[in-house]
Amino acid sequence: MDRQYVSSSNIASIGYDPDSMVLEIEFLSGAVYQYYDVPQSIYDGLMVADSHGKFLDSYIKKGGYRYVQV
Numbered sequence: 001m002d003r004q005y006v007s008s009s010n011i012a013s014i015g016y017d018p019d020s021m022v023l024e025i026e027f028l029s030g031a032v033y034q035y036y037d038v039p040q041s042i043y044d045g046l047m048v049a050d051s052h053g054k055f056l057d058s059y060i061k062k063g064g065y066r067y068v069q070v
Contacts, residue, residue, distance in 0.1 A: 008052045016043040023065075025056065035065040 001024050003015035008028075015024040016038070023038040023046075042059055049055035 004047075006047075006052050010053045011056065014043075014046065014052065016040075018043075023060065024070075032070050033067050034070055035060055035067045038065055 001015040001017055001022070003013035003024060003026055005013045010028060011025060012028050013026040015026075016022070017024075018040055021037050021039065023035040023043055024032060025035070026032045038060065042063070045059065046052060046055050
């Protein structure tokens with residue numbers, strides 16, 4: 001999956017596959033997580049958010065999406 005680099009204190013890059021609805025987050029630590037069944041609207045919101053990390057925490061982590069570290 002292609003990821004776009006972002007300006008964030010915690011996130012290095014973000015990718016999304018609309019067909020499988022998988023969101024992929026690469027953290028500055030090098031860890032990569034995939035979140036499943038994430039709607040396009042959540043990805044779009046993440047990409048335009050003033051703080052990618054705060055959006056990730058509020059709408060994705062606390063949103064209860066299944067995830068796995070890859």
